[in-house]
Amino acid sequence: MSEQSKKYLIQMKNVDKYFGEFQALKNINLEVERKERIVICGPSGSGKSTLIRCLNRLEKHNKGQVFIDGNELTDQIKDINAVRREVGMVFQSFNLFPHMTVVKNLMVAQQLVRKISKADAKQRAMHFLERVKIPEQANKYPIQLSGGQQQRVAIARALCMKPKIMLFDEPTSALDPEMINEVLEVMVDLATDGMTMICVTHEMGFARSVADRIIFMDLGEIVEESKPSEFFGNPKNERTKNFLEQILTH
């Protein structure tokens, strides 16, 4: 464990990822400090989702190194789940467990993975449900909730694990427009609270107001990496300009 890799919460060094012949990630280098908020954007198929899925090893990278809080993710890693419980993830399609009520969805991993007692798990679950403003839905099944509500439950489920970092994989892409804001509000709230976050999203308003850094990806590469003011005001790369034009003038 090098001192340098301990300094950053997340560090990716020269990471390549292939799906068969197709190279999804090309020589990715990325460092994320504690409490940093990063937004990753880019056209579909650019490797954004693959990048963050490599951070909790839902995808295995083929080359390079990935460090989470100083621990390198390798095949030899003894307990990947010890790393995963420190990394919360929110999916585009929510992925709530359909056969469990909302509160059970929040409790199950606390009890199984964190070995927290049932009473404590429930208390924490209710705490985070209140935080995402839907405590009254605790005993419903996921299918009985709107998309926006489901995604807020999914965020609460990840938060219950007290993660050191939250990954968001296009959390609002599957939502109807009127539900996007309720989810973004929760995310802004989290950011204000000092949570380290990496969000893959096309919500440029959110990126502008919350992100410390914006990363633009295309064809598996990080093309541009800058502060929001620079990113929107004075994008350097031609591809970034094209993308911004398309997304801001639709």
Place this chain on the structure above:
Amino acid sequence: MAALNGWWDDYFWGALVIFQVFFCSLGFMIIFGLLGAIAKLSANKLAHKVANAYTVAFRGTPEILVILLMYFGSAIFLTAVAQLFNPEVKFVDIPPFWAGTIAISLIVGSYATETFRGAFLGVNPGSIEAAKALGMSDIQTFVYIRIPEMWRIALPPFGNHMLSLIKDTALISIIGLNETMFVAKQAITVTGKPFTMYIVVGAIYLGFSTVVTLSVMGLEKFGERTTAGVK
């Protein structure tokens, strides 16, 4: 294995009988299945009721009962009819081959009814609408859109129906069909090697099942050629 010497040709003829039963029953099974599906989808209440009764009865009754009933029942009936004309007649029956073939096609046809019905209903209404919007006639829509889509939906369960037919052939030996089970029985009385003789029967059936399975897999590949590569 020496015990098998001299029995191979009998097994061969027995296997040929399995093959014949399979082909005849396949034809009947498709007919029964299509008739059942059409009746179930029709607006005619009586047809609907008859088809329902058919599927409930044949899916819920043990196969062996259907076969016994078909054979002995028809024999009683035919004997009674024959005696009307000639009181001397003692016994008339349908050959076990046909009684058995009809019995297993009725049984498997009741399952095929649901398969065909499901396939008909499973066609995406969107593609039918799209075909109409493109100005395709009803017949064109049926031939170019509905049939190919139905076929793809029905093929995997249809493969299972074919396997059922093959395996149900063994049950017809109970009413005296001279297929491989029957051969084994004769061979056992001579050689006293029941395990060896029945294992050969099992191997023959496994061979038939394999051929059917591989053919269905081939057809599925063929059916999927338009969707291959699409994720």
Place this chain on the structure above:
Amino acid sequence: MIVDFTLIAESLPIMLKGIGITFQLLIISGFLGLILAIFLLLMRISGKWYLSFPAQIYIYVFRGTPILVQIFIIYYGLPQFGFIRSSILWSILREPMGCAIVALSLNTGAYVSEILRGGVLAVGKGLIEAGSALGMSAYQKFVYITAPIATRIALPAYSNDVISLLKSTALASTITIADMTGIARTIVANTYAPYEIFISLAIVYLIFTFILQKLFGYTEQYLGRYTKREG
């Protein structure tokens, strides 16, 4: 043709004496078959070829051959070997009932494991990923996410297999067991009234099929309670 109702009234109670045997066959083989199916399933999804390959071969052989052949191999075939007759298994395999239960369990186990596997494969990949992202172990993901959802998905197919098993118990009559079908065959041999006896027995089986379907229907509703928007 005249239906002999007195014969039916006299024979039904006699046939129903075989109900205990039919149920024993159904319940014991169903239970043992399910246990076997779970073992086979775990072998198949273990990701280790030396576990999944034997399971695949087993399933292939038992699904590819007729159940009647399997029953005959076990009942008539196994005693061909001296070592079986001197083993502890002999106390089971000596009895027709033991052989029938062994054969039905081995057979249904192969089918049910494929049904369960279908259920497991149908569980959404996203849910498993969500479990991984929360740090759940492979065992925890299987027990708390995959198994409960797969059970619900597999239940309709499983209920069909239990009904198939009920129908297969009738084949026990071919190895001298006096289940309902066995008794019916004896009565028909004596009275030569296949219509009355076999049809009334078929109705008895249909009633049991109906009851089984209802029971599974309720279970499905219970297991599927989270799939309906209206709580």
